[in-house]
Amino acid sequence: MPRFPQPAPEDLRRDSRPLLGRTALVTGASRRDGIGYAVARRLAAYGAGVYLHHHVPHDVAQPWGADPEGAEGVAAGVREARADPEAVVAHGPGDLTGPTAPAELIATATGALGTGRLDILVANHALSGHDGPLDHIDAAMLDAHWATDTRSVILLVQAYARLRAALADRPPGGRILMMTSGQDLAGGMPGEVAYALAKGALASATRTLATALADLAVTVNTVNPGPVDTGYLDGEAHDAVAARFPSGRWGTPDDPARLLSWLATDEAQWVTGQVIDSEGGFRRG
Template identity: 75%
Template sequence: MSKLPHPTPDELRREPLPLRGRTALVTGASRRGGIGHAVARRLAAYGASVYLHHHVPHDAAMPWGADRPEDVVASVREAQGDPDARIVAGPGDLADPAAPAELIATAAAALGGRLDILVANHALSGSDGPLDAIDATMLDAHWAVDTRSVLLLVQAYVRQRTGLPQGSPGGRVMMMASGQDIASGMPHEIAYALQKGALASITRSLAPTLAAHGVTVNTVNPGPVDTDYLTGEDHAAVAARFPAGRWGMPDDPARLIAWLATDEAGWVTGEVINSEGGFLR
């Protein structure tokens, strides 16, 4: 039985801009303290052109608030590795069932007509509770934003890739989970945990379909990440449960997601990957 040859020395030397010429859509990038912003910065630093989706009204209604989109874009541009790459942003309410396909089309057009990388980072915050408190409205709201919109984004993303020339750069899809199936779970956020669990569960089922289009799909659980939503004694108590004595920071999962977007991760698909820094649950 023949074996593939070892990579040549030149093939082993990593390209300093491994995503040069690639295009990416990152959803849920409304503020500089969030994971979406950190992912966009990493992808841009690796040479990609990036479209940052935002839904400012959602974050503006939360205790942490929203940044101006132009400030988020400016921060990502500061990190870009390829001066010819494009960094743009646009809005979208992904609770609207028509919005995912519209967003994919808009992002692809803004980045030159092709979309290589999809990072579905957005999620609904609030409107949740324990089993005794949830109701149909809460469940439907989280289903619409956290799960339905992600699957519709993936569907539209794959459809736009079917018309690409053979040999186009390998496609990548990354979805986000929340460790809802680990240890104590998330008993006080039943609606959110349910919908994030659905994404983790569907990852392997999506892999064969996407592979036929030259696309890998993986889901990342970033673990507890300090995105400015917890302070004081509660913040310190969570930090103490990490072996490193600190929270995860947005750039921690961003480094993993950016690597998954490169050719080095081309053999990784259908996986749910935990990036929790050894968090003791």
């Protein structure tokens, strides 16, 4: 006889809709070329209702620009992927740098999803640009990245935890997923000091947050997706990065999305406090 009870055969068979009935907030999901969109589609395909946060002015200011079909076009692509046609897919804007904005977003998303709870938080948003090497950065750059990339995420986690703690019944499946950028790996990110510091803080906080939320039946993990082709490089620079992958290609948004969506399922219930690199063998340095 086995020492511990073993799963029943039916529990070993993969459920094609493992997130049926659960709800998720995905931040930074404003472009169909982005990781947030790919994650949201995966979660919806697994059965979850999804609220998409976007901050279009950020994209407008970048070389790649905003999605040509706007936020509703992004939401339509997520609805198309739904495994449950009744699952809610809603969206709304938000500049998360304000001190109260993260808590307001949690409340808005929870209300829009209509269940009175939020099961999955995917903090995918980040500030692009406004950075540089050590000799170039200044206090304003450091503060801007801290406010967007770190402080807003911690405040989102705080608001999520408070919502979870207020539930009379805390169902299993609480998940917090954060994003980092491999700044602690070989070579670091000397050309993006402000961004690397802000994202590094999330990696450092992962285990602390996992311990803090364990009593709420919530796992906390952080994913480093490595270089993902979201349209920010082209030409020779694009080819040079591709050559550093054993496969000869960049990561696509769906590459990290597969890992992130799996971490949201019950199959990953014993994984918490981890910073996971999903880089396709990318050679650094």
